[in-house]
Amino acid sequence: MxxxxxxxxxxxxxxxxxxxxxxxxxxxxxxxxxxxxxxKAELRADADERTAPTAPPAPSADQAAATAPPASAPGATAQxxxxxxxxAT
Numbered sequence: 001m002x003x004x005x006x007x008x009x010x011x012x013x014x015x016x017x018x019x020x021x022x023x024x025x026x027x028x029x030x031x032x033x034x035x036x037x038x039x040k041a042e043l044r045a046d047a048d049e050r051t052a053p054t055a056p057p058a059p060s061a062d063q064a065a066a067t068a069p070p071a072s073a074p075g076a077t078a079q080x081x082x083x084x085x086x087x088a089t
Contacts, residue, residue, distance in 0.1 A: 004012075016025065 020028065
């Protein structure tokens with residue numbers, strides 16, 4: 001009990017042919033195969049996303065400007081701080 005022998009399968013196939021007809025069975029099998037392929041592809045893509053290393057997000061231009069030291073051009077003189085008296089040259 002619990003195992004299906006060849007004649008059990010024959011009865012199941014015969015009942016399916018009576019219920020769905022000979023025309024709809026190949027269409028149903030084709031749809032089932034396409035659904036299975038789509039499911040496998042989605043599962044594979046999901047697994048690839050989980051295993052792919054993620055890079056840290058790049059800082060935005062505002063963050064980079066706020067954390068970058070002030071750039072000075074070669075040969076340029078230093079500017080006095082706001083509110084400081086001008087230096088004698």
